Amino acid sequence: MKQRTLTAILQKAAKTFPALVITGPRQSGKTTLVKSVFGKTHTYVNLEDMDIRGIAASDPRQFLANYPKPIIIDEIRYVPELLSYIKTQIDNDRKPGQWIFTGSQYFPLMKHMSDSLAGRIAVMSLLPFTATECVGQGSHASAVESPFTIPMQSLTHCKIRQTLETIMLRGAYPELVSNSQVDRRIWFNSYLTTYLERDIRNLKQVGDLRQFELFVRLLAARTGQILNISDIARDNGISVPTAKTWISLLETGYQIHLLYPYYRNIGKRLIKSPKIYFTDTGFAAFLLGIHDVNTLRHNPSYPHLFETFIVSDFLKRFYHTGIIPTMYYLRTRDGLEIDIILEDAAKLHLVEIKSAMTILPEHSRQLAHALRDIGKQKTSATIISRTSTSVQLTNAVRSISWQDALLTKPA
DSSP: OOOOTHHHHHHHHTTTOSEEEEEOSTTSSHHHHHHHHHTTTSEEEETTSHHHHHHHHHOHHHHHHHSOSSEEEETGGGOTTHHHHHHHHHHHOOOTTOEEEEESOHHHHHHHHHHHOTTTEEEEEOOSOOHHHHTTOTTOHHHHOOTTOOOSSOOEEOOOOSOHHHHHHHOSOHHHHHOTTSOHHHHHHHHHHHIIIIIITTOTTOOOHHHHHHHHHHHHTTTTEEOOHHHHHHHHTOOHHHHHHHHHHHHHTTSEEEEOBOOSOOSSOBOOSOEEEESOHHHHHHHTTOOSHHHHHTSTTHHHHHHHHHHHHHHHHHHHTTOOOOEEEEEBTTSOEEEEEEEETTEEEEEEEOOOSOOOGGGGHHHHHHHHHHTTSEEEEEEEESOSSOEEOSSSEEEEEHHHHHSEEOO
């Protein structure tokens, strides 16, 4: 099993919190992770089992008596009313690490969690693999998974067996990464069907699953771009409020991430709409009908998918180290654009993402302008691209390869 960076965070939280919940999209490895960390010490019960779920729903006290603590309750969202009874038990015994929950749908789950277990539970998110987890280096969290780690120079690469395009096409869901025999198209088709039928069908905000599926595909065509909700609503034949609701469902289900503009006043008129990114390039490419490397390389969406690949990896670094993302973008009315701004205490990390393989000094102009506009605040400025080498491009701007940005380990 590939090591997950979140493992160390889970172990730390289990020493102080009575309960932990791990949320994330379907098939991101939540069950595998909690079993690997707590399987030898905790009773495991899965509420996807209809018989077990029936007992939990009809007789919660009997259910809790049947499965002694410490306990892992998988997919707690199916019987959220259990949480009121668990709260009583936690209040009577606050011993840490006794209750471990998982759940795929963040919003409904967290509503019940906040009502019942506020102050008693540590909340964590597990997304598909980061790049370093994909190559088996997830255990080196402090060295390679800090959200703010952008190497200053070329380091020792983790071993890469596939081309960048193959990695982007296959995506980062554990089963696809760990088993090369799994057919990608069949897997993603099943994933989409399961997501629609099991997570979306019963939500009152979605009346037509076929229209919702079309909506998701239209969003995939916009990954890595500024989101215009009015346009997407018009193209899908739905109202703007409905489009906003559906985007919220996808975001809280970890299928997409909205990157919001940097909020500090830098003396310029800013674009205030968020940018949209899918959390997995494999799923986005599947939705776009891109199924082979040659099609991907020549597709107009390639630059946006490459940007999505980089942004989603930084996003996962935040989540997998237990940190709320402090990541933004910047675009002004006069054309200044920075793809990622990472805010680390008093320092800003400015990142431009370019899908080109050749990076020249003139590519640093946007970052140079941004450095002047931001002023005296401590900053770093980096271009991440498909170049094969990492160099200091100018006095203020460095150019690094995507491998050095995402796939480095201590030398």
